[in-house]
Amino acid sequence: MTMEINTDTVAQQDEQVKSSIREKLxxxxxxxxxRxxxxxxxxxxxxxVVSMIPMPFRMVGILKFGLLPAVTIIALVGATRGSLAGFITxxxxxxxxxLLVYNVVVTMTLTAVAYGILGLVVGFGTYDFTNGRSLAKLSILAVIGFLITILLTVVIGIGVEKYSLLTAIAYLMLPLVTLGLPTLFFLTPVLAKLCFAVSEKVVSLSSYDPTE
Amino acid sequence: MSNVVTRNKFIVVAFVMTIVLSGLTFGNLPGQPVPPDIQVVDGIVYNFADYAAVDHEMLAIFNYLNTLVSRDYQGYGEWDGWYAENFHGLQHYVIAFMAYSVSFLFETTSGYRTAYYQNFLYDLIKKMNTTMEEWGENSIEYNEWLHPDYNYVDYYYPNDPNDTTAVYTGGFRGPANIMWTGHYALMMSLYERLFNTGEMKDEITWFMNDWENSLTTDGRGNPQDGGIWETGLIPCEPYIVFVQCNSVPITTTRLYDSMYGTTYFDSGMWDYGLDFINNVMQDPYDLFMDGYYVDRPTSLYYDQSRLPPDPRGPAQSPYADGRPKVSSYCDAWSLAFLDYTQPEETQRDYPIFKDLFLKDVSTDMAYIIDTYNNPQGFGTYDILGTLFSMHLANQMKDYATLDRLTNFFYSIFNKVWSSDGRMMYFDASDLEPFLTPVASFGWIYGHSSYTIKDITEARSAEFWDYPYISAADDSSIWVYQAVWDEHKNAFILNIKVDQAATLSFSNFESTPTAYISGLRFSELVLSGEGLYDLILSPGTYQIVIM
Known part of the structure; x- marks a missing residue:
């Protein structure tokens, strides 16, 4: 009898975990x-589309400054629709x-996995886009996610693609750090707030009944 | 209002920082494409997109290069802005490839041939030919040949002081210095191809005869297979033959024959050499190796531990025992220059070259490693390999690869514009100042509508009778398109005018009329014998003149 209860409890807990994961995703x-x-x-x-737009930048010594807006798309999708959507994006x-722009698949898509991780990490959190603290949390998780992305791309570059450490640092890591991290920290919450405001407006317009 | 800001502190700060970041870093955007136009004049359609164009940035770079080259700015033996002090052995290559780059640009606007363009190439040739006697240690003769690092002076073959029968193979201008003579002769040949003055023909002819003698005889006038060095190639440095260095006189020979109706190439002077590079000077992947010794070198420039076991043999890789030396700049340069003469070889080798030398950095960036024997190295020769490969990719019409190499190469340089907006260069001073002029003309070298293959053939005899712009207020205009359409008998002109400017046309047989948007704009004004002027106020114009 006790065994049966325990088995049922474990099965229920398993189901709850699966359900929770499914919900999270x-x-x-x-x-x-x-959806x-x-x-x-x-x-x-x-x-x-955003990746195809040439972005302005400024080199100061060996540091590159500017914006990298494409990565905010990954973070935004992760924040609005969870880890799976963020990862896929x-x-x-x-x-x-x-494939479409350069007709290449780079390093067996491992680099792409690194970008997926950004969306995955951001998707772990839940956010209230009307709340400043929650938006700050989004910024921080996006930065953490992108730090993992940077680390992975550099490791993949040196370990799998086998290019020089100098290339990895000067042409990949430093630009991603100086462009990507500030962009994700500052632009992601701004865009999140903007998207939320627009979607609210759309919802209110669609529910507007002129006969009332 | 203050409540709103207080309640949204974080988002306000984030918004302000985004504006600041984007505002402070606003620069280095790609140039705007040249606006195409479609006009119908007398029922004939003129689509400007059908004609090759130079973009605004290329012209701004040319204006910057002019300050390094023109006698109006500095003497032939002066090198302000070249930053070549530590790269004296590469300086003449910078001059040569700058000449090739601007030749592509000049070819694109072949109907714009004022003194501004012609003098530039003339002055560049004079810089290439600066002598110790006139310019001392500031001369190319010193930096390329007599510098103590190399100490190439006078040479004999074989390299044996006790051999009294050895052939004298000359000094700076002699046949043992093809890395200078080849470029110098090609620069002059391109000058004649582009401007048809005849002024340099005799000097080019001297080199042609000297090369033919070196390649087909023992140096004393007796026929000998493979010439003096029995490779069918001409050495430099001065006891090593390179495919890349010989690809330049091969190109010169083809162009010379094409311009003057001679048969140097068809007579077979390069047959032995082409066979040698395609069958002997090959690495395990059937790509060109980087150097083949024809005798023991005398200069201390060479690592004595990396010489071949026999005096004659492949240069050895500095990174892998028993392997020939290979380098991407050698292959990219050679494949591009030899594409006119042996296109099937370039077509076959190009994908192999990419497989072995191209490194993916990210989706949108790739670079070319110096050598697959040292894939994890990175330095000057990887950068040069990438630069040379941009031109090759452009010639092969592999624009995706060209874009990825461009994204890599230019991703770390600021574009610096002059205050009047007439000049622009890529600032490489934080990496290596020597690369500043190189990266700048390299943009033209890698992105022009025409490549070396296109200009290895002479222009048609009729070309010189076509109408063209022979004089203009060059410092006030940007000429994006200027070409005579021989099929439609009309001059295509796409131009931006900064200040009121006059353009003088030669070779029109009667008073021509300019059309804009298919409507009559103005009749050109006779201003001298056979000269017709077009006066334009500031603005951008796409004009058909007939």
Whole structure:
């Protein structure tokens, strides 16, 4: 009898964990999964489009300053629709950007995985876009996620692609640090707030009944 | 208002910082493409997109290069802004490849041939030919040949002081210095190809005869397979033959024959050499190796421990025992220059070259390693390899690779514009000042509408009768497109004018008329014998003149 109760409890706990993960990934129901997929597809599209826009920059010594807005798309999708959508946006966005624009798949898509991790990490949190503290949390998680991205791309570059340490630092790591981190910290919450305001406006307009 | 700010402190700070970041760093954006136009004049369609164009940045870079080269700014043996003190052995290459780059640019606007362009190339040739006698240690003769680092003076073959039968192979201008003579002769040949003055023909002819003698005889006039050095190639440094250095006189020979109707190439002077580079000077992947000794070198420049076991043989890799020396700059340069003469070889080798030398840095960036024997190194020759490969990729119409190499190469340089907006250069001073002029003309070298293959052939005889701009207020205009369309008998001009400017056209047989947007704009004004002027006020114009 006791054994049966314990087995039931374990099964229930397993189910709760799975359900919680599914909820976290926004795939608990089929329509939720579809919506997550839709967000990811939109994110991938936006990521490719924004990546194609040449961005201004300024070199100060060996440090490169400017904005890297494409990475905020990954963070935003992760923040609004969870880790899975964020990961797909980063991973597929990077893979398809390479294929469509440069006709290449870089390092067996491992670099793309690194970009996916950014979306994955940001997606772990839940955010209230009307709350300053929550937006600050988004900034911090985006920065943490991107630090992992940078670390992975450098490790992949040196370990798998096998280019020089100097190349990895000067042409990859430093620009990603000086462009990507400030962009994610400052631009992501601004865009999140903007997206939220726009979506609120759209919702209020769509629910407006002129006969009332 | 203050409540709103107080309640949204973080977002306000983030917003302000985003503005500050983007504002302070606003620069280095790509130049705007040249606006194309479609016009219909007398029922004939003129689509400006059908004609090659030079972009605004290339012209601004040219204006900057002019300050390094023109006699209006500095003497032929003066080198302000070249930063070549520590790279004296590379200085003549900078001059040569700058000449090739501007030749691509001049070819693009072949109907714009004023003294501004012509004098630039003339002065560059004079800089290349600066002598010890006139300019001392500031001369190219000193820096490329007599410098104590190299101490190449007079040479004999074989390299044996006790051999009284050895052939004298000359000094700076002699046949043992193809790394200078080849470039110098090609620069002069391109000058004649582009401006048809005849002034330099005799000097080029002297080199042609000297090379033919070196390649087909024993140096004393007796026929000998493979010439003096029995490789069919001409050495430099001075006991080593390189594919890349010989690709330059091969290009010169093709161009010379094409311009003057001679048959140096068809007579077979390069047959032995081409066979030698395609069958002997090959690495394990059938790409060109970087150097083949024809005798023991005398200069201390060489690492004595990396010489081949026999006096004659492949240069050895500094990184891998028993392997030939290979380098990306050698292959990229050679494949591009030899593409006119043996296109099937370049087509076959290019994908192999990319497989072995191209390194992916990210999706949008890649670079070319110096050598696959040292894939994790990075230095001057990796940068040069990338630069040379941009031109090759452009010539192969592999624009995706070109873009990725460009994104890498230029990702760390600021564009610096002059206050009047007429000049621009890429500032490489934080990495290595020597790279500043190199990166600047390198942009033209890698991105021009025309490449070395296109200008290895002479212009048609009729070309010199086509109408062209022979004089202009060059410092007030930007000429993006200027070409005579021989099929439609009209001159295509795409131009931006900063200040009111006059353009003088030669070779029109009667008073021409300019059309804009298909409508009559103005008739050109006769201003001298056979000269017709077009006066333009500030603005941007796409004009058809007929």
């Amino acid at each position: 926004h795939i608990q129901y089929s329509h939720a999964a579809s 997550t997929l839709l967000f990811a597809v939109a994110g991938v599209f936006l990521y490719i 980063g991973y597929l966005g990077e893979v398809l950007y390479g």
